[in-house]
Each structure stands twice: as C-alpha cells, then as structure tokens.
Amino acid sequence: MTDRVAILRQRDYLIATIQGDLSDEEILALRDELAERVGRYRARAIIVDVTALDVIDSFVARSLRALALTARLRGARTVVVGIQPDVAIAMVQFRLDLEPLVSALDLDEALRILDVGPRRALDG
Amino acid sequence: MDDQIHVRIGCDDDLVAARAEARTLATALGFSRTDATLIATAVSEIARNIVVHVGEGEIRMEALCNDTRYGLRVVATDNGPGIRNTSTALEDGYASRGGLGLGLPGARRLMDEFEIETEVDRGTTVRMTKWRQRDELERLRDRDRRAS
Numbered sequence: 001m002t003d004r005v006a007i008l009r010q011r012d013y014l015i016a017t018i019q020g021d022l023s024d025e026e027i028l029a030l031r032d033e034l035a036e037r038v039g040r041y042r043a044r045a046i047i048v049d050v051t052a053l054d055v056i057d058s059f060v061a062r063s064l065r066a067l068a069l070t071a072r073l074r075g076a077r078t079v080v081v082g083i084q085p086d087v088a089i090a091m092v093q094f095r096l097d098l099e100p101l102v103s104a105l106d107l108d109e110a111l112r113i114l115d116v117g118p119r120r121a122l123d124g
Numbered sequence: 125m126d127d128q129i130h131v132r133i134g135c136d137d138d139l140v141a142a143r144a145e146a147r148t149l150a151t152a153l154g155f156s157r158t159d160a161t162l163i164a165t166a167v168s169e170i171a172r173n174i175v176v177h178v179g180e181g182e183i184r185m186e187a188l189c190n191d192t193r194y195g196l197r198v199v200a201t202d203n204g205p206g207i208r209n210t211s212t213a214l215e216d217g218y219a220s221r222g223g224l225g226l227g228l229p230g231a232r233r234l235m236d237e238f239e240i241e242t243e244v245d246r247g248t249t250v251r252m253t254k255w256r257q258r259d260e261l262e263r264l265r266d267r268d269r270r271a272s
Contacts, residue, residue, distance in 0.1 A: 021140050022140075023137050023140055025137075054147065054161060055147075055161065055164045056165070057172070057230075059168075084161075086161040087161055089158050089161070089162075090158070090161045090162050090165045093162065093233055094165065094230040
C-alpha cells in the first residue's frame with residue numbers, strides 16, 4: 001500500500017486520508033485495501049478524505065465510485081470528504097457523474113451524517 | 125515568454141508528472157486556481173488516453189501570448205493506431221476500451237479550443253488551448269517594456 005494514503009480506524013469507521021496526487025495504480029490499490037480492511041475491522045463505514053487531490057479526472061472519479069460500490073457489497077457505507085472548490089467546478093464542467101457516491105464538506109460533517117443521519121441520507 | 129515543457133507519457137505514473145507540470149505552467153501564466161485545475165484535469169485525461177490506447181506518446185505544453193491574452197497550449201501526440209471515427213470519439217458515452225467514454229468530450233469542455241488530427245495506423249495529435257484575457261496593468265507594463 002502506498003504511503004501517500006493514511007488509513008486510520010476510529011470506532012467502526014475507517015478514515016482514509018489521501019496525502020498527495022496518486023497514480024492510477026495507487027487508487028486501485030486503495031480500493032482493494034479498503035475492501036479488505038472493512039472485513040478485517042468489521043467497519044461499517046469508510047470516509048475518504050480527498051482534500052489533497054487537486055485533480056479529480058474521470059478515472060479518479062470512476063475509481064472513487066467503484067470503491068464505494070465495492071465497500072457497499074462488503075456492508076460498509078462510504079462518504080467522500082474534502083473535494084476542493086475548484087475541483088468541484090472542474091468535475092461539473094467535465095460532467096462527471098459520481099452517483100451514488102455520497103460526499104460531505106469535511107470529516108466532521110461526514111461523521112455527523114454517519115452517526116445520526118438516517119439511512120436514506122446515504123442511500124439517496 | 126518561451127516556456128515549453130515536454131512530458132513523455134509511458135505509464136500511469138507519468139500522468140502525475142503531467143498534471144503537476146500543467147498546473148505549474150498555468151499558475152506561472154497567471155491563470156486562476158480554478159482554470160489551472162481545469163487545464164490539469166484536461167491534460168490528465170488526454171495523457172491517460174495515450175497510456176490506455178497507445179502505450180506511449182508525448183505531451184508538450186507551451187505558453188502563448190498576444191496583445192489581448194495569454195494562452196496555454198497543450199499538444200499531445202502519439203504514433204498509435206489512430207482514431208477511426210473522431211466524431212464518435214467526441215460523443216459523450218463513447219468508449220472504445222471499457223472506459224465510460226468521458227475522456228475526450230470531457231477534456232474538450234474544460235478547454236477553450238480543442239482539435240484532433242488523426243490518421244489510421246499513423247497516430248493522433250490532440251491540440252487544446254485555454255486562454256486568459258490580459259488585464260490592463262499587464263498591457264501597460266508590456267507597453268512600457270517595449271518603449272524603454
């Protein structure tokens with residue numbers, strides 16, 4: 001696993017913090033690693049912090065979506081946090097569709113959604 | 125300004141370099157953070173196209189400057205199989221190899237100018253440019269420099 005992603009466990013959540021631009025391979029490795037750790041730690045949710053990503057192109061977007069779908073099959077929900085304003089603008093202009101990915105402003109907000117939010121907030 | 129940057133594209137690690145170089149040049153040319161992100165995203169997309177469809181190629185980025193605006197031009201070239209039908213390749217949803225078919229049309233939406241030249245079995249060149257209007261101060265400074 002790359003050292004450009006730190007994965008912490010807090011209660012039954014996994015928090016994966018991306019710390020710099022990742023290659024395609026590293027993103028796919030992150031997906032695999034999280035799918036495995038969901039089982040190992042019996043995690044109910046994954047929070048992926050992408051604050052450090054200054055480009056989210058179609059591959060990265062698709063990979064984040066795949067990560068969330070994979071985790072869902074393993075019984076965990078995923079929230080992506082920290083999409084930068086200019087990255088959000090680029091994604092919209094690109095017309096990247098992340099459905100059914102859930103995103104939140106930051107870690108606090110993600111924890112709030114996961115702690116108290118009704119399931120429908122995540123399942124849309 | 126004669127900044128010109130070459131990035132050889134051969135594997136997906138090179139995309140990281142291409143994105144970083146695009147952002148650095150865009151910032152040096154005074155593009156906003158948002159525009160720099162749009163450019164870096166478009167560069168990432170066409171660089172990935174090279175890696176996925178051809179294997180190797182090159183991306184050249186250069187600064188353009190005229191009386192009213194600055195530009196950043198990106199030229200991506202490869203010697204691959206070419207694109208048989210460019211208008212289809214530019215349609216949303218078209219994907220020749222398992223992607224979602226977002227790459228080229230997406231990149232086109234992020235830039236101001238976008239064109240593809242391709243020849244079957246010879247290769248493909250994608251040229252795209254983003255412009256930025258020069259502000260009054262920049263124009264005056266330039267005029268002073270020329271006068272002195």
